[in-house]
Amino acid sequence: MKAIWKNTVIAESDETKTVENNYYFPMESLKKDFFKESNKQTRCPWKGLASYLTIEVEGEKNEDAAWYYPQASHAAKPIENYVAFWNGVEIKE
Template identity: 30%
Template sequence: MILSARPRPEAPLPNQESVWDFPRPARIEAVDAHLKVMFAGRVVAETRRGYRAIETSHPPSYYFAPQDVDRTLLRRAARTTLCEWKGGAAYFDLMVGDRVAADAAWSYPRPTPDFAPVADYLAFYPGRVDACFVDGEVAVPQEGGFYGGWITSKFAGPFKGAAGTMGW
């Protein structure tokens, strides 16, 4: 594995946040942005009362309240992971008709105290669904297969996730 040196942060434009100003350890913040997830022509999740998780060098991942997600389209997957700040994550496959997106969403059933507000909320990988939107803007998936950040024009990078960025 090749690790690249910590990059030079891009200068944020007006109305942008630099992901290099985000905290470490990660934290969550309530957002009132209009968030939406689409898959196979269906609205899977939509809210204006979400949360975002932010961490140095990462674009935010967004969490939806369970009542703002069409849970009939989700099936519990076998995958689990452990985040040192959020706790143990459970994963869900997304199924619409014949289409299946494996491990498309995740949740923290029993998060750490700092992340208690998002217990059982669901987050989605933008690269495993057809589209994710923040206030009508299509989010670009964070590179790599592990992180689930949503990149929009509101954020200046560079962003962790691509090959060689593990040590950032």
């Protein structure tokens, strides 16, 4: 699977996991040059506290367009430190 934004592959993995129709990519599959930590956090009732990443490609930013659970709840442990995307990031095989 590939995560693509602005015609650029920003993550690629054969080991994604699907939860609630979102593909979660292993943290090590991200092309780190395109990501910056964000201060945003949200709480999911069953997965826990989510942290966000901002994507930047060729000077254009997609604020908080990726999220992950650094300390997922017991029920969500399989996706701990796996990253999902939204806000215009395309997921393709």
